[in-house]
Amino acid sequence: MADLLKLNKINKIYGEKIKTQVLFDIDLSFEAQSFNAIIGESGSGKSTLMNIIGTLDKPTSGEVLIDGISTSSMKKEQLAELRNQTIGFIFQFHYLLPEFTVLENVLMPALIKNGRVGEAERKRALELIDLVGLTRVKNNLATDLSGGQQQRTAIARSLINEPKIILGDEPTGNLDSQTTESIYALLREINHDIKSTFIIITHDQRIAEKADRILEIKDGRINMDVTK
Amino acid sequence: MNQLSFRIAWRFLKSSKGQTLLILLGITIGVSVQIFIGSLIDGLQKSLVDNTIGRSSHITVEPLGREADFERNEDLIVKLQDDGRAAKIAESYSNSGFMVHDDDTWPLVMRGFEIEDADMIYRFSESLTEGALPQNQYEVMIGATLADEALLDIGDTFLAINPEGNSQEFKISGIFDLQVASINQTWAIMQIEDAQVLFSAEDRVSAIEIQIEDVFAADTIAAEWKTLIGEELQITNWKDQNASLLSGLSGQSASSYMIQVFVLLAVLLGISSVLAISVVQKSRQLGILKAMGIKDRAASWIFLAQGLILGIIGSILGTGLGLLLNWSFSIFVKNPDGTPLVPFYFDPVFVVLSMVIAIIAATLAAFIPARKSSKLNPIEVIKNG
Numbered sequence: 001m002a003d004l005l006k007l008n009k010i011n012k013i014y015g016e017k018i019k020t021q022v023l024f025d026i027d028l029s030f031e032a033q034s035f036n037a038i039i040g041e042s043g044s045g046k047s048t049l050m051n052i053i054g055t056l057d058k059p060t061s062g063e064v065l066i067d068g069i070s071t072s073s074m075k076k077e078q079l080a081e082l083r084n085q086t087i088g089f090i091f092q093f094h095y096l097l098p099e100f101t102v103l104e105n106v107l108m109p110a111l112i113k114n115g116r117v118g119e120a121e122r123k124r125a126l127e128l129i130d131l132v133g134l135t136r137v138k139n140n141l142a143t144d145l146s147g148g149q150q151q152r153t154a155i156a157r158s159l160i161n162e163p164k165i166i167l168g169d170e171p172t173g174n175l176d177s178q179t180t181e182s183i184y185a186l187l188r189e190i191n192h193d194i195k196s197t198f199i200i201i202t203h204d205q206r207i208a209e210k211a212d213r214i215l216e217i218k219d220g221r222i223n224m225d226v227t228k
Numbered sequence: 229m230n231q232l233s234f235r236i237a238w239r240f241l242k243s244s245k246g247q248t249l250l251i252l253l254g255i256t257i258g259v260s261v262q263i264f265i266g267s268l269i270d271g272l273q274k275s276l277v278d279n280t281i282g283r284s285s286h287i288t289v290e291p292l293g294r295e296a297d298f299e300r301n302e303d304l305i306v307k308l309q310d311d312g313r314a315a316k317i318a319e320s321y322s323n324s325g326f327m328v329h330d331d332d333t334w335p336l337v338m339r340g341f342e343i344e345d346a347d348m349i350y351r352f353s354e355s356l357t358e359g360a361l362p363q364n365q366y367e368v369m370i371g372a373t374l375a376d377e378a379l380l381d382i383g384d385t386f387l388a389i390n391p392e393g394n395s396q397e398f399k400i401s402g403i404f405d406l407q408v409a410s411i412n413q414t415w416a417i418m419q420i421e422d423a424q425v426l427f428s429a430e431d432r433v434s435a436i437e438i439q440i441e442d443v444f445a446a447d448t449i450a451a452e453w454k455t456l457i458g459e460e461l462q463i464t465n466w467k468d469q470n471a472s473l474l475s476g477l478s479g480q481s482a483s484s485y486m487i488q489v490f491v492l493l494a495v496l497l498g499i500s501s502v503l504a505i506s507v508v509q510k511s512r513q514l515g516i517l518k519a520m521g522i523k524d525r526a527a528s529w530i531f532l533a534q535g536l537i538l539g540i541i542g543s544i545l546g547t548g549l550g551l552l553l554n555w556s557f558s559i560f561v562k563n564p565d566g567t568p569l570v571p572f573y574f575d576p577v578f579v580v581l582s583m584v585i586a587i588i589a590a591t592l593a594a595f596i597p598a599r600k601s602s603k604l605n606p607i608e609v610i611k612n613g
């Protein structure tokens with residue numbers, strides 16, 4: 001199957017005077033519709049890599065190609081549009097907007113996309129909320145939810161614009177193991193149903209083993225890359 | 229601006245109620261002070277000008293030099309009437325003589341008018357303390373002071389004498405109080421024909437007295453009419469004769485503008501600083517929105533829209549409060565005679581202008597925070613939690 005995402009010789013160096021190289025010549029490609037897990041010790045460079053893939057951060061050298069198009073020459077505006085329509089983010093710390101309800105948070109990427117929310121988007125948002133099991137609390141403010149509910153909201157939100165790529169940086173990092181299990185089950189189910197490409201950072205070995213492919217990062221380099 | 233920025237702006241304002249109310253209070257007080265002071269000074273000036281020239285000629289056509297009168301010119305009157313800017317025109321024939329009654333003599337300024345025309349300028353009928361305006365031949369209206377001194381009453385007669393010795397008996401139809409001591413003491417108001425006959429000046433007039441709608445244009449209008457009246461006549465206007473009043477007024481206006489500008493500035497700084505704080509408070513939300521792909525322009529608009537919303541609501545509330553203050557002032561602060569010290573005066577142009585300026589200012593005050601928000605990089609927020 002075609003490569004949806006390709007990384008060419010990605011280097012990342014932090015700092016001006018005291019330089020710390022965090023990523024070293026990373027070459028990677030991801031197939032469309034695959035479910036990928038990235039593991040590695042804390043501080044190994046996983047988040048840095050993911051932020052570069054998600055165009056939130058820029059590599060010091062090298063390029064990221066999405067659907068065969070290089071993101072390095074894109075302007076801020078184009079990158080914003082790309083993130084809005086092609087990439088869904090699920091972060092460890094949920095990052096919901098506390099002023100808005102569950103439904104409004106889920107609809108936010110659609111509102112950003114179109115400047116308004118139509119009936120179709122609303123219907124889709126309600127379906128997604130149902131899918132993640134939050135129908136009962138859909139009109140609660142984001143702050144009136146448990147950690148697991150917030151994470152489910154973030155998942156529904158990442159799916160509203162039907163992005164090709166979904167990036168999760170330790171999406172279950174601060175959840176209990178039972179909730180973690182059910183969130184991953186949900187992510188896999190969605191991966192089957194809507195055929196998005198998932199790249200998920202986790203340090204839970206049991207979770208990683210359920211992925212199609214496991215990548216291990218060590219000291220800024222790919223240490224292991226197994227596809228089932 | 230689209231729905232997106234506006235909806236987020238609205239929600240941000242609603243979710244930090246304390247801060248929102250604080251800014252609103254600031255704008256409301258600022259705009260109300262502006263409207264109050266502006267309207268007060270305006271009203272004060274209007275009533276001052278009205279007291280000064282409301283019942284007198286704004287523009288006067290007179291004979292040149294020491295001449296007492298000039299040939300009546302029907303053409304000129306028609307032209308002035310056709311101009312449209314002359315609201316009220318009254319021809320007069322005036323001259324000095326004496327009043328004799330009960331063997332006593334008083335100096336008398338005989339003012340002959342087309343009574344109906346002159347009444348519109350001088351509002352004699354409102355100044356009558358007794359009797360009626362002169363309507364028939366040889367009827368006259370004298371001032372209250374003169375009537376007191378000469379012990380004259382309605383229906384009494386006296387002899388009016390011109391300097392050459394011609395005399396005529398007049399009958400008193402009314403007694404007036406025009407609020408000016410010298411007028412109440414010396415004027416006798418009569419039909420223009422009677423005055424002309426007494427002074428053997430048939431078909432001559434001593435002045436054309438004109439009131440105009442736009443009183444502050446008196447000097448420019450008078451200058452234009454100079455060509456109309458010809459060489460033998462001169463034209464004067466109230467502004468030339470009241471220079472000190474006018475400079476007082478413009479000094480007052482200048483200080484009123486100063487106060488308004490500083491109030492506005494204080495409000496602006498207030499809004500700007502509170503919104504700047506709110507950008508910092510909302511930086512997490514902005515980071516999330518940017519990660520989800522909101523464009524910098526839309527992110528900026530979130531803050532501009534907040535300024536706009538605050539400006540609109542604040543200026544409406546402020547205008548209401550300001551007008552209420554003006555109204556209370558006119559009701560509760562009175563002259564000894566019970567009339568308001570400063571009458572309630574509502575100038576829609578000034579009020580709308582104040583509102584528009586406040587709204588634009590509030591939006592501009594949001595400009596710096598808006599720029600700050602567009603510079604925020606989502607990665608900082610994402611990494612630092």
Ligand SMILES: Nc1ncnc2c1ncn2[C@@H]1O[C@H](COP(=O)(O)OP(=O)(O)O)[C@@H](O)[C@H]1O
Pocket residue numbers: 014015020022040041042043044045046047048049
């Ligand atoms: N802005 C920065 N300046 C300097 N070093 C940084 C900066 N951001 C991250 N790092 C370093 O980069 C390394 C990788 O970080 P990160 O990608 O967050 O690791 P992981 O997500 O795998 O735990 C760490 O050693 C971290 O200290």
Ligand SMILES: [Mg+2]
Pocket residue numbers: 046047048
């Ligand atoms: Mg990390």
